[in-house]
Amino acid sequence: MSNTPHAARRPFESNWAARIGWLLLAAYVVYAGSRLGFTWERFVVGLDHGGRLLSRMFPPTFERWQLLVDGIVESLQIAVIATFFGVILSLPIGFLAARNLMPPWVTWPTRLFIALCRSFHPIIVAILFVKAIGFGALAGVMALIVGSIGFISKLFAEAIEEISLKQVEAVRATGAGFLGILIMGVQPQVLPRFIGFSTYQLDSNLRNSTMVGIVGGGGIGATLFTAYQRFDYDFVLAILIVIVAIIMLAEIVSGWARKVFQ
Template sequence: MNAAFRWSGLEKAVLAATLAYVAWSLASLDVSAERLAAGWEQGARFIGRMFPPELNKMDELWQGIKETLQIAVLATVVGLLLSLPVGLLAASNLSPKPLRLAGRTLIAACRALHPVISAILFVKAVGFGPLAGILALVVATVGFVGKLFADAIEEISPKPIEAMRATGASFMGVVLFGVLPQVAPRFVGFATYQLDSNLRNSTMVGIVGAGGIGGALFAAFLRYEYSFVATILATVIAIIVVGEVVVNAARKAMDV
């Protein structure tokens, strides 16, 4: 055997420990071939009850689509606006250590919560409806874009910043003319990706009462209207596909 493909004793031990842990996890979580086989059968019956899709509740469907798009767009715009100062605050080459730690802590807190968990918290705080969904996705946007924006700022060339500081430029002048021109293309890429992500997440937060088409989906499940569930799922897939196409087209146009 080629020496490049030989496993060391430590690597073999790590592999054996990993396999043992996987086997123990499967056994302790009651994952078995019997349960999987039963699940396939029940899933097939469930899918059979979803056809043909129901098309008689288009008003409810379009209301859910409208709310989903509004939630995604508003959350993206507000989240991006908040991500700019948070990213600047968290960048080590722009902020002193106490402010940088505060910015990084805020980003970590936003990233720690899944959008669905955030939506549950905001539903408790502001009540059911799209506002809770918008706030939940704003938190997710700040956590994701704020971190990437701060990392991008830390990777820029320091020469323009040093030159502007040497001329006595203010902090805002350094940011506007020394920092943003270097990171603007990457920030636009972050923004388009986050819009696509918020389109997907906006369908999930509705399941916990935060508005959007997810609410209609959950209500249809509760009413056992599986034909309408199929219609909603097809619509969600269509929204995500169209959003992906639009975002990719926007990226290509900006690259040109």
Template sequence: MSDVANQNADRPKPFAVNWGARLGWCLLALYLVYACAQLGFSPARFSAGLEHGQRFLERMFPPNFTRWQLIASGIAESLQIAVIATFAGILVSLPIGLMASRNLMPGWISWPARGFIALCRSFHPIIVAILFVKAIGFGALAGVMALIVASIGFISKLFAEAIEEISAKQVEAVRATGAGFLSVLIMGVQPQVLPRFIGFATYQLDSNLRNSTMVGIVGGGGIGASLFTAYQRFDFDVVLAILIVIVSLIMLAEILSGWARKVFQ
């Protein structure tokens, strides 16, 4: 009996209390309370915000589409910005992503390429758009350049990771035939990464459509500029109309991107 008792005592409890985890959750809860107090959060302020939001929504209905020409021109410009930025960003991302792949390139090439990708990913597109607006002025060109930088940071990183995950056997088989580096890329690498790359490209187009609205708010052209102007004029019914069109455009782009992935993959 004593041996059985000793064995039962040595067994870990099935529902043992993790005091370290409990202490961590308590510290997190205390910090949340402290952070809310420092930022000025209060029930009274939240209640007042709900009242202001209710009045704001009441002024937005019904949506006003009388300025449809302005909305249509802004949507067309945002679409042009997104398509140009996606196309140019993909063209630049292909060689950068290839140089960043550590299984095909030596370290003195891959690490600087990865550093450049990290630099492109370090800033939000709005911040980059502000820099380009200050550098080259207001307009669609600043928005296009900002979204190109964002596209490079996203596509290059994922493309490099996709190359690093390919099967080395197919690459070595092509190399064994005496093929050059370009032939190895075409016959050994491209068939393995093409389906994933199509998915990356379609997702980036969706992202650029959304970001084209945000960069327009800071002066990068597109429908974002019209949205910001409507806010400044307190034309909240026009604001709702623009938001409805933006949501419809994004949903349509999502449907088309899903169709493209099924067709080309």
């Protein structure tokens, strides 16, 4: 063993490329903020306006509870219908997008369609449907169906691509056809994850049903937007409280459903 002293090595080597990258990112953030008009004075003024807005919201009023209940019920209906049809349509699309089960000439167009569904926020899609079929819950349902297909189909296809092909080959060895392979070889492996995807999408659609309502897609979002326009900020706070309560309840129910069905 050599007794030649060696220079002490630093436990963490300097990564100058990463440091320069972070500095460039910080410089760009400052530059972008200046271009967008972000100033400290504007922030302080905004805090003052926000404080006055909050003061006008308290105390919340639930006098128009019937209008509030109607909006919440419609939002629930929009979310449930959109999730149901979104899940039903996502099943075959997810299978067609799985690269371990389908040839490339099938998977690539299907994945392009999924990417198209994922490219736009539900609000943008809702605006398009409102222009196409008019105001109301139907436009909101159609927009959320498109969003559900984009989300569930992608995750479902990825879940299928991660399955063990040994079980698939075992079912195929029995002489089963393609449908039998899907039912006996693929479905048992992906069903728990698919249930988790579906319950999460229901929770997400419940939140998004509020946003699409703001642009004319029906539900409690339309009631919220009308209250803002009429400066009924105490009623706005009541709507927000109910929305938060519904979302929290939906989170509890979805968590229970995942434990029961998985």
